[in-house]
Amino acid sequence: MSPAAQYETHEHDVLIIGAGGAGLRAAIEALAHGARVAVVCKSLLGKAHTVMAEGGLAAAMANLDKSDDWRAHFRDTYNGGKRLNDWRMAQLHAQEAPDRVRELEQWGALFDRTADGEILQRAFGGHTYKRLCHVGDRTGLEMIRTLQDRGVQLGFDVFMECTVTRLLKDGDRVAGAFAYWRDSGKFVVFKAKAVVIATGGIGKSWKITSNSWECTGDGMALAYDAGAELLDMEFVQFHPTGMVWPPGVMGILVTEAVRGEGGILRNKSGERFMEKYDPKRLELSTRDVVARSIYTEVKEGRGSPHGGAFLDISHKPAEYVKRKLPSMYHQFKELADVDITKGPMEVGPTCHYMMGGIRVDAETGQSTLPGLFAAGEAAGGMHGANRLGGNSLSDLLVFGRRAGLAAGQSANKGTKAQLDSAQIETAARDALAPFDRPTGENPYKIHHDLQHMMQNLVGIFRTNEDLRRALVELDKLKVRAKNVRADGSRQYNPGWHLCSDIQRMLTVSEACTHAALARKESRGAHSRLDFPKTEDEWGKKNLVIAKKGDAMNLFEVPRPPLPAELEKILAEDK
Amino acid sequence: MAETTATLRVFRGDAETGKAVDYQVPLTPGMVVLDAIHSIQANQSPDLAVRWNCKAAKCGSCSAEVNGRPRLMCKTRMDSLPLDQPITVFPMKAFPVIKDLVTDVSWNYEVNKKITPFQPRPGVEWKMDQADVDRVQEFRKCIECFLCQNVCHVLREHDKKKEFGGPRFFVRSAGLEMHPLDGANRTRVLREQLGIGYCNITKCCTEVCPEEIHITDNAIIPLKERVVDEFYDPLTMIVRKIFGAK
Numbered sequence: 165m166s167p168a169a170q171y172e173t174h175e176h177d178v179l180i181i182g183a184g185g186a187g188l189r190a191a192i193e194a195l196a197h198g199a200r201v202a203v204v205c206k207s208l209l210g211k212a213h214t215v216m217a218e219g220g221l222a223a224a225m226a227n228l229d230k231s232d233d234w235r236a237h238f239r240d241t242y243n244g245g246k247r248l249n250d251w252r253m254a255q256l257h258a259q260e261a262p263d264r265v266r267e268l269e270q271w272g273a274l275f276d277r278t279a280d281g282e283i284l285q286r287a288f289g290g291h292t293y294k295r296l297c298h299v300g301d302r303t304g305l306e307m308i309r310t311l312q313d314r315g316v317q318l319g320f321d322v323f324m325e326c327t328v329t330r331l332l333k334d335g336d337r338v339a340g341a342f343a344y345w346r347d348s349g350k351f352v353v354f355k356a357k358a359v360v361i362a363t364g365g366i367g368k369s370w371k372i373t374s375n376s377w378e379c380t381g382d383g384m385a386l387a388y389d390a391g392a393e394l395l396d397m398e399f400v401q402f403h404p405t406g407m408v409w410p411p412g413v414m415g416i417l418v419t420e421a422v423r424g425e426g427g428i429l430r431n432k433s434g435e436r437f438m439e440k441y442d443p444k445r446l447e448l449s450t451r452d453v454v455a456r457s458i459y460t461e462v463k464e465g466r467g468s469p470h471g472g473a474f475l476d477i478s479h480k481p482a483e484y485v486k487r488k489l490p491s492m493y494h495q496f497k498e499l500a501d502v503d504i505t506k507g508p509m510e511v512g513p514t515c516h517y518m519m520g521g522i523r524v525d526a527e528t529g530q531s532t533l534p535g536l537f538a539a540g541e542a543a544g545g546m547h548g549a550n551r552l553g554g555n556s557l558s559d560l561l562v563f564g565r566r567a568g569l570a571a572g573q574s575a576n577k578g579t580k581a582q583l584d585s586a587q588i589e590t591a592a593r594d595a596l597a598p599f600d601r602p603t604g605e606n607p608y609k610i611h612h613d614l615q616h617m618m619q620n621l622v623g624i625f626r627t628n629e630d631l632r633r634a635l636v637e638l639d640k641l642k643v644r645a646k647n648v649r650a651d652g653s654r655q656y657n658p659g660w661h662l663c664s665d666i667q668r669m670l671t672v673s674e675a676c677t678h679a680a681l682a683r684k685e686s687r688g689a690h691s692r693l694d695f696p697k698t699e700d701e702w703g704k705k706n707l708v709i710a711k712k713g714d715a716m717n718l719f720e721v722p723r724p725p726l727p728a729e730l731e732k733i734l735a736e737d738k
Numbered sequence: 739m740a741e742t743t744a745t746l747r748v749f750r751g752d753a754e755t756g757k758a759v760d761y762q763v764p765l766t767p768g769m770v771v772l773d774a775i776h777s778i779q780a781n782q783s784p785d786l787a788v789r790w791n792c793k794a795a796k797c798g799s800c801s802a803e804v805n806g807r808p809r810l811m812c813k814t815r816m817d818s819l820p821l822d823q824p825i826t827v828f829p830m831k832a833f834p835v836i837k838d839l840v841t842d843v844s845w846n847y848e849v850n851k852k853i854t855p856f857q858p859r860p861g862v863e864w865k866m867d868q869a870d871v872d873r874v875q876e877f878r879k880c881i882e883c884f885l886c887q888n889v890c891h892v893l894r895e896h897d898k899k900k901e902f903g904g905p906r907f908f909v910r911s912a913g914l915e916m917h918p919l920d921g922a923n924r925t926r927v928l929r930e931q932l933g934i935g936y937c938n939i940t941k942c943c944t945e946v947c948p949e950e951i952h953i954t955d956n957a958i959i960p961l962k963e964r965v966v967d968e969f970y971d972p973l974t975m976i977v978r979k980i981f982g983a984k
Contacts, residue, residue: 207799211797270858272920274866274871304796309878376792412769412770413768494795495795501768608779653785655787655837656840658785
């Protein structure tokens, strides 16, 4: 092995990739069961994308609406997901979320309170009752800090600013990962008896996104490359309200809590257009519906000056707005020169969340590969065709805990991993290749082109023609990405890091496009102009993607029938 | 007439050596300094190192010194700066440089480990008044940008990283100490491990906090009072002398 390819090795029982809500919750659970745990993350600890979650955490605590219970939460989630969710996940999620919230509180989280001292809950799109436990509009920060401190207290090993580029296997079993330190560029090999992927979403493949630089689909691509199956990859959520002006902040999230607290959407003529699209739920309709409504208003010429809609909360008292939505107040004041207590915001859809992901067992988060688990946004199934706001933070806790538990237990039974050096050498060679080419392309250019292409061809509304064109464009981008070049040294080199991230973005983009092309109907976040109806036949199956040789193989899997107990709950729909 | 380009004078280098390099960047409406840095990365120098995540002042990653003032780059509008002269962008001074604008902030994570974690009083009922919670929520707004650490002269000028925890960790301690249901006592840790006595209340930390936390008035001073009450109260000292330290 060349000196450049040398690496350090760390051995643990459980390796967790990603330090957002799901990864940290998984780590805490594995630690609590006696496992030695490593958490590896691309950013500093506490900066993961969970920190940006604003509106709240959905759990049927029934602190305000006494009629709420897990059944109602399950029903809302399942209907919101257009009944394509893994019903067992939706059930477990609804049943366990309140306990996960109480647990957070016992670890020091401080939620906003009701008059009698309980956790306060707010209304949100698609939720029948006031269900979102929150801290103003910075719920994600509260959650990540609480989990981070709990993990530090229990004693996990954290490898910050360290990027995994490949999963390592012992035979068929996933038994570790290959990574580089972002600061020095040096390589690391992690050996573990079980690996949990909690790397979040894929939004960075689109131009307009609320996602941070980290959301490059790493976990899904790593799992796919290692042979795991991906599920529901056609379902990408465009959040209805991102900032649209000025250009530098385009896509940055405007929390749904604005609408939860009474915000009203209007077009340029002042018309409250949600009355047309969903007269019953208005602004608190599900995200897929509100995003399409805004998009349609803009497309038909009724948009705001910068191509969005107006979102207005200024009819509420200024002090109330500042208390309940402090970061929105500051965000608009400082970045867009808009005082939201006095006038409307301009908002438009922004790529926000991936419903699809690694195909997992509902109870354990076990992927289709031995030794590999997944939780949170990186895992698929829980949210079906559309996620309800607030269900993500609860998902992270419920399934982060379950995956951590299962990984910890499997590690207790597991044997010491053996990693052959060939796969490590290949990983090192791939990582260094962008330096070795005498000429090649700037990775920022390829990323830019990918984002524009996905935005234009695999966006909110899709057609056969666009999606086919997208696949052709993706093939060209893949060729270009093979010839990507990094300048400078290995020391903290974002250009080199992007060379590696691009490969994974291309994998998840291609999976998304293939699945979107195959699903010939419209359902939830997946809207086909050429197949505008939701078809019963398509409601009976999910789409799965797996690697076959070098090609992406797509197949249908029939959905298991709903048990009578859950059917009954759905029938009680009001 | 408005300028169409700006000059950014950015520190390029590492722990050993470095220099300021000028870059011309086209201006766009509403542009922030971080946008300008990203523009340099994409078009001129892909290996320019910078930390960032959310670009919305929620994660506290992109701290730097812009025209000599410690700021979040994502929150610093270009049109708030004098564009007829170069805008200097340098890494935080109180921490060792890794490369360009990225500094080694790992010391902060080590300090954090010294703080006694949240310990609910046994048998508490999990009910709290919003008024009591408000006080602590102010501290929990902290996004760990470490700008307060960067400007604190105990760290910046005197480099007392062994003896002193810094404002960030007084804020964290205050959030725990004033939690309505917490039962632990952190005064000894504050005095002996975090060296709260070194702080002489110059309020530099409060001035730079992007979350507008009243670090000095609401966190540090009340904690200092607790430490004084416990360790320097004359009556307690006499009791200690007679009966021995607890």
